[in-house]
Amino acid sequence: MTALLEKGSTVGAIAAPPTIFYRSEIIDGVKIFYREAGPSDAPVVLLLHGFPTSSHMFRNLMPLLADRYRVIAPDYPGYGGSDAPDHATFAYGFAHVTDLVDALLARIGATEYTMYVMDYGAPIGYRLALKHPERVTGLIVQNGNAYEEGLQQFWDPIKAYWADGSPQNRAALEHLVTLELTRFQYTDGVADTSRISPDNWIIDQALLDRPGNRDIQLDMLHDYGTNVPLYPQFQAFFRDRKPPTLIVWGKNDVIFPEVGAHPYLRDLPDAELHILDTGHFALEDKLDEMAPLIHDFLDRTLWQ
Numbered sequence: 001m002t003a004l005l006e007k008g009s010t011v012g013a014i015a016a017p018p019t020i021f022y023r024s025e026i027i028d029g030v031k032i033f034y035r036e037a038g039p040s041d042a043p044v045v046l047l048l049h050g051f052p053t054s055s056h057m058f059r060n061l062m063p064l065l066a067d068r069y070r071v072i073a074p075d076y077p078g079y080g081g082s083d084a085p086d087h088a089t090f091a092y093g094f095a096h097v098t099d100l101v102d103a104l105l106a107r108i109g110a111t112e113y114t115m116y117v118m119d120y121g122a123p124i125g126y127r128l129a130l131k132h133p134e135r136v137t138g139l140i141v142q143n144g145n146a147y148e149e150g151l152q153q154f155w156d157p158i159k160a161y162w163a164d165g166s167p168q169n170r171a172a173l174e175h176l177v178t179l180e181l182t183r184f185q186y187t188d189g190v191a192d193t194s195r196i197s198p199d200n201w202i203i204d205q206a207l208l209d210r211p212g213n214r215d216i217q218l219d220m221l222h223d224y225g226t227n228v229p230l231y232p233q234f235q236a237f238f239r240d241r242k243p244p245t246l247i248v249w250g251k252n253d254v255i256f257p258e259v260g261a262h263p264y265l266r267d268l269p270d271a272e273l274h275i276l277d278t279g280h281f282a283l284e285d286k287l288d289e290m291a292p293l294i295h296d297f298l299d300r301t302l303w304q
Contacts, residue, residue, distance in 0.1 A: 150260020
């Protein structure tokens with residue numbers, strides 16, 4: 001070993017990885033967990049996760065952005081490390097979640113942010129944008145919908161539940177919180193599933209299987225219907241504010257299929273669109289392609 005060091009090996013040249021901090025704040029009596037990395041005075045990149053996961057989905061991306069950016073990834077109530085109050089006493093809905101995320105950002109001093117939105121993170125991020133359009137410095141959109149064209153066959157039983165929240169229609173969606181469906185979300189449409197860590201569905205399912213969490217998820221699925229009437233307002237935000245936008249979309253996703261990606265260009269004609277040969281959780285399969293695209297986009301749009 002001494003000889004190797006004396007020859008001037010690259011040991012001393014390896015850059016230290018950034019530190020990821022695991023923090024929480026009490027917002028309106030609810031513990032909101034979040035991951036944070038990067039310089040405290042750097043431009044903020046806000047990472048908004050999808051269903052049924054948490055900020056865990058960004059664990060590999062965060063270190064790759066934290067060299068130049070303050071990266072913040074919160075868990076919504078009922079997800080990850082955040083509190084999961086009983087659904088009988090806590091309103092699980094997108095407006096409420098957005099308000100809590102907004103309050104968290106105010107608490108920790110994130111007054112401007114480029115948002116990475118995915119799945120549930122898209123309507124939460126776009127609701128934030130409607131509240132504070134001046135705070136949004138850019139968008140990174142990954143399999144997150146804002147157009148009715150994107151709600152295809154997969155959504156038919158969910159639309160029935162929106163129209164009639166009967167016990168029968170609610171029960172018909174219980175398969176969406178099973179291990180089979182959780183694993184499917186990570187592996188479907190992926191050419192080489194050996195690239196996908198089983199930790200993903202093991203961790204997600206363990207959290208889904210907590211007492212009471214199934215009802216939380218079914219409440220959120222029902223409330224997702226409140227986002228659709230806001231699509232015209234989301235689209236007006238795109239047209240009026242024209243935030244720099246990068247779209248990186250897994251084309252094999254049956255939940256948010258590729259057809260939902262292209263309408264963004266109607267309202268954001270200068271958006272950069274990259275269609276990737278992968279599925280729903282594209283970061284698990286295509287991080288090596290996505291991270292350079294994202295970092296380059298941020299470097300070009302946030303450092304002018």
